[in-house]
Amino acid sequence: MTIDQPTVRRGTNLPRVGDFNESVVLDAIRRAPDGLSRVELAAATGLSAQTVSNICRRLLDRGLVVEAGKKGGRVGKPRTVLQVSPGGSFAIGVHLDPAVVTYVVLDLIGGVVHSMRQPTPQVVDQAETLADMSTAVQRLVDESGIPRERILGLGVAVPGPIDPVAGAVVEPPQLAGWERVPLRDQLSLATGWPVVMDKDVIAAAIAERWAGAAVHSGNFLFFYLGTGSGMGVVVNDVVLRGVSGNAGEIGGLDANCTTYALVEEAIERGVLGREKAPVGPGEAERSLLDLVALADAGDSSARSIIDGWARRVGLGVSAAATLVDSELIVFGGPIWPHLGRLFLPVINPIVAASPFVGKMHETAVTGTALGDDVGAVGAACLVLDQTLSARPQSLLLA
Amino acid sequence: MTIDQPTVRRGTNLPRVGDFNESVVLDAIRRAPDGLSRVELAAATGLSAQTVSNICRRLLDRGLVVEAGKKGGRVGKPRTVLQVSPGGSFAIGVHLDPAVVTYVVLDLIGGVVHSMRQPTPQVVDQAETLADMSTAVQRLVDESGIPRERILGLGVAVPGPIDPVAGAVVEPPQLAGWERVPLRDQLSLATGWPVVMDKDVIAAAIAERWAGAAVHSGNFLFFYLGTGSGMGVVVNDVVLRGVSGNAGEIGGLDANCTTYALVEEAIERGVLGREKAPVGPGEAERSLLDLVALADAGDSSARSIIDGWARRVGLGVSAAATLVDSELIVFGGPIWPHLGRLFLPVINPIVAASPFVGKMHETAVTGTALGDDVGAVGAACLVLDQTLSARPQSLLLA
DNA sequence: GATAAGTACATCAGTTTGATTTAGAATGGT
DNA sequence: ACCATTCTAAATCAAACTGATGTACTTATC
Numbered sequence: 001m002t003i004d005q006p007t008v009r010r011g012t013n014l015p016r017v018g019d020f021n022e023s024v025v026l027d028a029i030r031r032a033p034d035g036l037s038r039v040e041l042a043a044a045t046g047l048s049a050q051t052v053s054n055i056c057r058r059l060l061d062r063g064l065v066v067e068a069g070k071k072g073g074r075v076g077k078p079r080t081v082l083q084v085s086p087g088g089s090f091a092i093g094v095h096l097d098p099a100v101v102t103y104v105v106l107d108l109i110g111g112v113v114h115s116m117r118q119p120t121p122q123v124v125d126q127a128e129t130l131a132d133m134s135t136a137v138q139r140l141v142d143e144s145g146i147p148r149e150r151i152l153g154l155g156v157a158v159p160g161p162i163d164p165v166a167g168a169v170v171e172p173p174q175l176a177g178w179e180r181v182p183l184r185d186q187l188s189l190a191t192g193w194p195v196v197m198d199k200d201v202i203a204a205a206i207a208e209r210w211a212g213a214a215v216h217s218g219n220f221l222f223f224y225l226g227t228g229s230g231m232g233v234v235v236n237d238v239v240l241r242g243v244s245g246n247a248g249e250i251g252g253l254d255a256n257c258t259t260y261a262l263v264e265e266a267i268e269r270g271v272l273g274r275e276k277a278p279v280g281p282g283e284a285e286r287s288l289l290d291l292v293a294l295a296d297a298g299d300s301s302a303r304s305i306i307d308g309w310a311r312r313v314g315l316g317v318s319a320a321a322t323l324v325d326s327e328l329i330v331f332g333g334p335i336w337p338h339l340g341r342l343f344l345p346v347i348n349p350i351v352a353a354s355p356f357v358g359k360m361h362e363t364a365v366t367g368t369a370l371g372d373d374v375g376a377v378g379a380a381c382l383v384l385d386q387t388l389s390a391r392p393q394s395l396l397l398a
Numbered sequence: 399m400t401i402d403q404p405t406v407r408r409g410t411n412l413p414r415v416g417d418f419n420e421s422v423v424l425d426a427i428r429r430a431p432d433g434l435s436r437v438e439l440a441a442a443t444g445l446s447a448q449t450v451s452n453i454c455r456r457l458l459d460r461g462l463v464v465e466a467g468k469k470g471g472r473v474g475k476p477r478t479v480l481q482v483s484p485g486g487s488f489a490i491g492v493h494l495d496p497a498v499v500t501y502v503v504l505d506l507i508g509g510v511v512h513s514m515r516q517p518t519p520q521v522v523d524q525a526e527t528l529a530d531m532s533t534a535v536q537r538l539v540d541e542s543g544i545p546r547e548r549i550l551g552l553g554v555a556v557p558g559p560i561d562p563v564a565g566a567v568v569e570p571p572q573l574a575g576w577e578r579v580p581l582r583d584q585l586s587l588a589t590g591w592p593v594v595m596d597k598d599v600i601a602a603a604i605a606e607r608w609a610g611a612a613v614h615s616g617n618f619l620f621f622y623l624g625t626g627s628g629m630g631v632v633v634n635d636v637v638l639r640g641v642s643g644n645a646g647e648i649g650g651l652d653a654n655c656t657t658y659a660l661v662e663e664a665i666e667r668g669v670l671g672r673e674k675a676p677v678g679p680g681e682a683e684r685s686l687l688d689l690v691a692l693a694d695a696g697d698s699s700a701r702s703i704i705d706g707w708a709r710r711v712g713l714g715v716s717a718a719a720t721l722v723d724s725e726l727i728v729f730g731g732p733i734w735p736h737l738g739r740l741f742l743p744v745i746n747p748i749v750a751a752s753p754f755v756g757k758m759h760e761t762a763v764t765g766t767a768l769g770d771d772v773g774a775v776g777a778a779c780l781v782l783d784q785t786l787s788a789r790p791q792s793l794l795l796a
Numbered sequence: 797g798a799t800a801a802g803t804a805c806a807t808c809a810g811t812t813t814g815a816t817t818t819a820g821a822a823t824g825g826t
Numbered sequence: 827a828c829c830a831t832t833c834t835a836a837a838t839c840a841a842a843c844t845g846a847t848g849t850a851c852t853t854a855t856c
Contacts, residue, residue, distance in 0.1 A: 008425060008429055008442045008443065009426075009443075009635070009788045010422065010443055010444040011418070011419040011422045011423075011443040011444055011445040011449070011846095012419065013415070013445075013845085014412070014808080014809050014810055014844095014845070014846060014847090015809070015810085017411070017412070017415055017810065018810055020409070020410060021409040021410065021811090024406070024408065024409045025409075027407060028406040028407075031406055037836080038836070038837065039835080039836060039837085044406045045407075045409040045795070046408040046794075046795030047409040047795070047811080047812095048811065048812055048813080049838090050812070050813085050838075051812075052837095053836095053838060054810085054811090054838095057838095070819090070820090072819095072820070073821090073835070074834090075820080075821050075822070075833070075835070076819085076820075076833080076834040076835030076836065077818060077819040077820060077821095077834075077835055077837075078819070078820060078835085078836080079835085079837095080836080080837085161758055170758070218641075219641035231721065233721070235633075235638050235639075235640055235645065236636075236640070236641075237407070238634075238636065241633075241634060241723070242617055242634070242722055242723020242724065243617035243634075243723050243724065243725040243759060244723055244758045244759050246723045246754070246758050247633065247721065247723040248721065249723070249754050250717075250720065250721070251713075251717035251721065251753070251754075315649075319648075319649035319717075320649075320721060322647050322648065322649040323629065323631070323646065323647065323718060323721075324631070324638055324645050325639070325640020325642055325645040325647070326640065327641040327642075354649060355649070356559070359559065359568075359569065360559055360568070392407075392791055392793055392794060395410070395790055395793055396790060397444030397445070409811095410811095411810085411811055411812080411844090412811060412812090412843085412844050412845055413811095413845085415845065415846085416845055419845085419846085436802065437800085445846080445847095446846065447801085447802070447803090448803075448804090448846075448847065448848085449846055449847075450802095451801095451802060451803060452846090455803095468854095468855090470855070471799090471801095471856095472800095472856075473799045473800070473856050474798080474800025474801065474854080474855065474856080475799080475800050475853060475854040476800085476854070476855060477800090477801065478801080478802085798855105798856085799855090800854090800855090801852100801854080801855100802851105802853075802854095803850105803851080803853090804849105804850085804852090805848105805851095806847105806848090806849090806850105807847080807848080807849100808846085808848100809845095809846090809847100810843105810844090810845095811842105811843085811844080811845105812841105812842085812843075812844095813840105813841090813843090814839105814841090815838105815839085815840085815841100816837100816838080816839070816840095817836100817837080817838070817839085818835100818836080819834100819835095819836080819837095820833105820834095820835095822831100822834095823833085824829105824830095824832095825829095825830090825831095826827105826828085826829090826830105
């Protein structure tokens with residue numbers, strides 16, 4: 001299932017340029033902690049003062065930015081500071097996890113305005129499941145009180161691998177029944193909003209870039225620890241997707257590093273009782289938390305299982321960081337909050353000892369700034385990223 | 399030594415659009431084996447017929463393309479086929495290898511017009527070494543008989559890691575004395591041409607993309623086997639460079655996979671005699687060839703050393719291919735021609751057995767289509783890529 | 797004459813250039 | 827202390843410019 005990529009690159013034209021420059025300016029304003037004035041924008045973007053002025057007018061008219069006070073220099077007319085208006089636009093994010101479906105509404109600066117959770121349904125009747133999901137989305141929007149036209153669209157994050165052409169999940173390890181469900185297109189039809197879909201790890205990485213630990217880095221790795229694990233890789237400001245949209249999968253590392261595999265190892269070594277053997281997606285995570293609790297309590301076997309895991313992850317990320325020349329490694333995902341303090345002491349020295357760290361540049365390691373909802377937040381960020389972020393790719397003709 | 403990357407993205411303007419569309423068209427013509435007509439170009443690029451017509455006029459005027467016959471349909475005016483004129487422009491490539499410096503002149507379609515080799519000098523006097531190199535370049539150009547103004551520029555490929563800001567090599571493992579030599583800027587000063595510099599593995603990957611095994615793929619890995627080894631990674635048509643321009647280095651794999659390390663292993667295991675212990679960069683390669691000859695002759699210890707090496711490489715590339723979702727893995731570099739037939743039988747099944755191959759898409763494995771000179775050819779391709787290729791990045795203001 | 801390829805010309809959209817207006821601080825005289 | 831003047835940098839206005847597009851027209855072959 002390879003995507004038919006255009007053999008040659010497409011051209012561009014003026015309307016694209018206009019839209020692009022608009023997002024460049026919005027992006028710059030959004031990224032500056034205290035907003036930016038028009039002259040500062042001109043300097044930052046390389047555009048002329050006049051162009052920036054025109055674009056700002058449009059952004060103000062649409063309510064995407066607001067004028068927020070003045071910043072006086074020593075002499076001359078003081079600069080008028082522009083900031084994004086969080087309530088100017090919103091995006092909806094849906095994270096389909098094997099255990100739970102999370103829905104969030106995000107504002108322009110990446111703040112969670114409203115959220116909702118439901119247990120992941122078993123798919124018996126595709127149409128019914130899809131109808132339930134779109135009802136949930138409608139309820140979410142109604143409860144948030146945001147007018148429909150302020151919502152840019154809907155993002156869906158799913159466990160990989162995905163089929164980006166069909167907009168569906170492919171052989172989802174833990175999502176029996178969801179295969180071949182044309183999630184993207186059907187949700188768009190049902191809700192009336194444009195829908196974008198991506199792997200949850202990629203979505204999470206974009207969330208970190210927009211509003212998390214990587215706002216200031218365009219070269220980082222995001223390591224997602226959930227039911228499965230995977231990486232979101234951003235290099236030179238672009239998110240790696242690869243030939244079939246499935247970049248970020250982890251080769252050999254994955255098989256013996258799933259939550260399942262670790263819980264099973266723990267049971268085999270007698271650290272956890274047989275009754276902890278997981279039968280559903282949620283249970284593996286609960287058993288894992290028991291293992292973490294044991295490690296915390298000083299159980300050395302539990303500790304060694306987790307240390308071994310951390311070591312494998314550490315070697316994997318430092319190899320990946322060397323390969324793509326990252327300056328930052330961010331860990332996150334639903335189970336990270338429980339593991340962070342056990343993992344970091346193992347991983348930090350491994351990364352620091354890697355031959356290219358220090359020789360070329362520092363490589364920072366950090367835990368996510370976003371919480372459990374990083375998948376759903378990321379899903380919504382997919383929409384923000386697609387519609388508001390300045391990707392040169394968006395200049396090209398369709 | 400982190401590069402100061404712009405915190406925000408830059409805007410674009412009309413002149414950039416003009417240049418970009420021009421390279422889009424040239425790129426499309428170049429990539430089509432038999433050339434393309436104007437209507438076909440319009441369809442391929444998404445530009446209007448008129449725009450394509452205007453651009454073609456400019457390209458014809460500049461001598462970059464030529465009209466080459468007509469392609470008649472059943473009825474109507476036949477299409478006039480446009481092809482690139484190989485002699486329209488040229489680029490110079492220099493590969494600084496620990497053992498040898500290779501100089502080439504490349505035409506527009508990536509053909510080697512002229513080439514030259516010199517043993518790599520020891521740097522005792524920086525100025526003198528640089529003067530020697532620029533003299534060599536001048537001689538190369540004189541011998542090729544190409545007028546100066548037809549030459550777009552000079553590309554330099556060096557072993558990593560590099561300092562892309564200073565345009566110099568950094569702690570080169572085998573290039574004692576070359577550190578801190580401001581190669582890029584000094585060569586530009588001496589020759590008068592713009593000079594671009596990159597790691598040899600990245601240059602080689604670009605060569606494969608322009609005129610080698612990857613002309614038809616925008617998602618591939620290039621694995622370079624030379625004195626050192628490294629990868630060139632291309633994802634969604636962009637070459638990964640990373641935060642300091644040093645993407646493609648190989649973490650743990652590298653240390654025990656250099657030519658040196660293998661020859662030493664062979665000596666330790668008594669497969670090669672102690673007299674084969676390498677003292678210079680060239681000798682390690684010669685000793686390695688002896689090892690290959692032994693393996694070919696049926697020596698099982700030699701064979702097992704090489705198989706072990708191939709296995710490590712195979713696992714590394716398949717992990718990397720999974721991570722970045724490649725559809726193609728290309729092997730090359732100076733020692734590949736000797737190793738290919740021993741490596742492929744080991745590597746192929748490893749890649750094929752990787753969990754994501756087949757599940758998502760095929761991943762082809764192949765040897766380079768270019769020869770020993772891939773580094774120098776790549777260096778010249780850096781120039782072609784920078785000046786003629788349609789990279790959306792080039793749309794952005796400086 | 798029919799058909800498809802390619803071009804001339806006017807139009808349109810977005811950026812740039814240069815001149816102009818605007819808002820506040822600094823100056824200096826009373 | 828007060829106030830008009832001057833100065834400076836920010837922001838905007840108006841006109842020019844550039845490159846893509848749509849429509850109508852010409853060209854080349856069957």
